[in-house]
Amino acid sequence: MLSPKIIVLSTGSELTAGRSQDTNSSWIANELFGMGFTVSKFMVLPDDPSILQEEIRTLAALSTKEQPVLIVMTGGLGPTEDDYTLEVTCKLTGVGSVESPIARKRIETIYKLRGRNFQEALQTAIRQISVPENSIILNNSVGIAPGFIVSLGENAYLSCMPGVPGEMTSMFQEELSPWISKNFSAQELHSGFRFIWWMSESQFQKEFISKEKTILSGKVIWGVAAKRGYIRVSFQSADRKAVNELLEKLDTVYGAKSTLDVFEELPKILTERKITVGTAESCTGGLIAKTLTDRAGSSAYFYGSIVSYDNSIKSGLLGVQQETLDTFGAVSKETAKEMAEGALIALKTDYTISVTGIAGPGGGTPEKKVGLVYFGIGQKNGSTEVQEHYFPFSRSSFREFAAHTGIYLLYNHLKRFT
C-alpha cells in the first residue's frame, strides 16, 4: 500500500463568493490527520462544471506510480440546478449514472414518514440518489444523497460526499474513512497537545521552541494555533517518547498555565465530583453559560445563569450593593466578587463564575480601558477568588477571551483546591 497525496476539494459558489464558510475541509483534514494521513492542499471552487472538470483532471494527473492521488470532495450533490458533482464525475469517467437502490429505499421511507406527496417531491429529489455507474457507493445515513468513489485513471481516486456537514461527517466516518484506511498506507504518528494560557505565538516560539533540540532537528514537528485566551501547541513525531518529553516540559515550565483541553476536562471533573455550577455574566452576555452547555449531559452540573448586562439586574437579582456599584463601579474587583457570591445564593450551586468587563469599542475611560475585565470564582464553602485581566482586543475577541478564561479559572481552581 502506498501513501497518497490528498487534496480536499469543496465546491460551492456560495463559498467562493464569501457568503458561506467552508468548514468541511478543516474537519476532514483533522480526521485524516488522526488516521495518520497528511493533506497536501485545500481547494474551493465555484459551482461551474467546466472549471470543476478541468481542475479535477489536473489534480488526477499529478498521480505517479509511487504516489497515488486521492481527492476528497464535498458539495454539489444536492437536488438543485447548481449541483454538478455527479455530472462532472460521469464526464470524467465516461460512464452514465445509476440509482443507488439503498438511497431509493431510504428516500421512499423518509418521504412517507414526512407525509409529503412523494410523487410530486420525487421530481426534485431524484437527482440526489444517482451515482456514477461502477462506482463505490458511500451510503448517507443522515440525509438523502449518497456519495461515491470513482477511479480516475490508474492511480487517482475521486471521492464525493454531500456538503451538508451533518451528512458529510457521518458518511466520512462510517463509509469513506474505512475505505481509505483499507486502501492506503498511513504513517504511524504520535501526537499530543497542550493549551498554554494568555501566551502569544511569537513569545512562545522565542522562549520555548527555539531551545528544543528535538524540534530544531526536525524529529518532532510542532504546530501552534492562536485561540482566544490561549494557544494550542501540538507536537507530532514517530517517536512517542520525544513527544511526551516535550509535553512534560511544557507542564513544568508553564505550570498551571499549561492545561489539557479545559472544555473537555472541566465537564469530567464536575460530573465525577458531582459539583454544580452557575454563572453571573455581564460583558460576556451569556457566552460562558452557552459554552458550558454546548455538550450533551451538561444538565448534570450546570444549573443556570444570570446575565446581568444592566446594573439593575446586578443589584436586583445578584444582590450587588448599590454602594459597591457607586464606589468601585460595575467593572471592579468588588462587583465581580459580589456577583459571584450573589449567584451562589440565587442559583444555589456549589460554584459560580462571575465576569464583568469593558468589551468596547465604547465605554472605556483613562482609568478603566476597553479590555479590562474582572472574574470571580465563588464557592459555597469558602471565600471568593477574584482576578483582574486585560484583553485589549476587538469586541468579539474580548468576549471569547473572557468566556474561555472564566472556564479556565474554574478548572484551575478545582484542580488546585479540591
Added chain:
Amino acid sequence: MLSPKIIVLSTGSELTAGRSQDTNSSWIANELFGMGFTVSKFMVLPDDPSILQEEIRTLAALSTKEQPVLIVMTGGLGPTEDDYTLEVTCKLTGVGSVESPIARKRIETIYKLRGRNFQEALQTAIRQISVPENSIILNNSVGIAPGFIVSLGENAYLSCMPGVPGEMTSMFQEELSPWISKNFSAQELHSGFRFIWWMSESQFQKEFISKEKTILSGKVIWGVAAKRGYIRVSFQSADRKAVNELLEKLDTVYGAKSTLDVFEELPKILTERKITVGTAESCTGGLIAKTLTDRAGSSAYFYGSIVSYDNSIKSGLLGVQQETLDTFGAVSKETAKEMAEGALIALKTDYTISVTGIAGPGGGTPEKKVGLVYFGIGQKNGSTEVQEHYFPFSRSSFREFAAHTGIYLLYNHLKRFT
C-alpha cells in the same frame, strides 16, 4: 483595464492539518464581490516553501494578455520559523528583501509603549518588517508585519497580507482594496438578499426559483446558503430592476417569513423605539443573550437574561409554578409562557423571549421528541405569544435554530404589533 482572474490563497500548516479554520478567504471573497470582482478559487497550502513556490508559479502562469492573474495571499508573514511568504516571494521574483521604514518606526514605537526590552525582542520581530525589494508596500495599521504586492511576470500579481484576521481586514480595506480598484476593471453588479425562515434549499428551488424567467434565462444569478433556522437567498444582476422585482416577489410569496437580516434590523428597532428586552433560556443556555449582545451598543436595549437550565431556576427565579412543571412538563407551551412572563417581572424589561426545548441527543420521549421546542414572547402591556417548533437536528444545530428563531419571533412581533 482588464478584469482579473482572482485566486485567494491561504498558507498555514495549522489550516491544512485541520487544527485551525481559514476564515480569511471567505471574508476577502465577500469584499471583492462587493467591489464587483469574482473569485475563481480558494487554495489553502501548508507552510512548505517548495510547495508554495511551485503552486504560486503555476497560478501565475495562467495569466494571459486578455486576463491578468491576481493572487491574494494571506499568512506566512509572522515572526516564526514556519513563516515562508517573504522568502518564497523573493525567490519567485529574484530579488532580495529590504526593511519597510514605516514598519520599522512602528515596531519601535510599539515596543517602547509596551515597555519591553526592545533589543532582545527585536531579534524575533525583525523578520516581520521586511518586504521584497521594489515591491508595493501594504502598511499594517493594526499589527507589525507589512504586506506587499509584487509582479510575477508580465500580467500576474501576487499580494501578500498577514494571516491575523484583524490585521488582514484593515490592510485589505485601507491598502489593497484601493490598489485593486485602481488597477483592474470591476463589473457593476446589483445585489440583494432576503432571509426565508424555516425553509429548505430544495423546497425553495422547487417552489420559487424554478418558475422565475429572469433566473432561468441567466439574467439574474441566484445563490442560497442554508443557515440555522433560515436560508439566505441572494440575487445579483447588472439589471437592478430585475433584482428588486425578485426581492419584492419573495416578500409577497413568503410574507412575514421573508425578512431582511434580523440580527441587524432588530437592534435598530429596539434602539429607535427605546424598547428594552431580556431573555429566559433553557435549552439554548444563554445563546440568545449572547447573540443579542454580540454587537456594540446592545446595552441600550438588552438588560439581561435568566438561564434556567435546571428546573429549580425556572421555579425559583422565573416563578414558573411547580404545578405547571408537574402537569405539562418543563418543555411545554405553558412553561414557555410562564418563563416569558416571569422574566418580565424579574428583569423589568418591555419584552422578553423565552425558550424551552429538548436539544438532545438524550432526553426525548415518544410524546416529546428531541428537537421539540417552545418559544414565548412576553410583553409588559399585553398577552404572551407562544409558538411550538420542531428542529430535529444535531445538538449544536438545534441550539442555533432555536436561538435564531427566538430573535426572529421578537423581530416579527415588533413588526406586526407596534
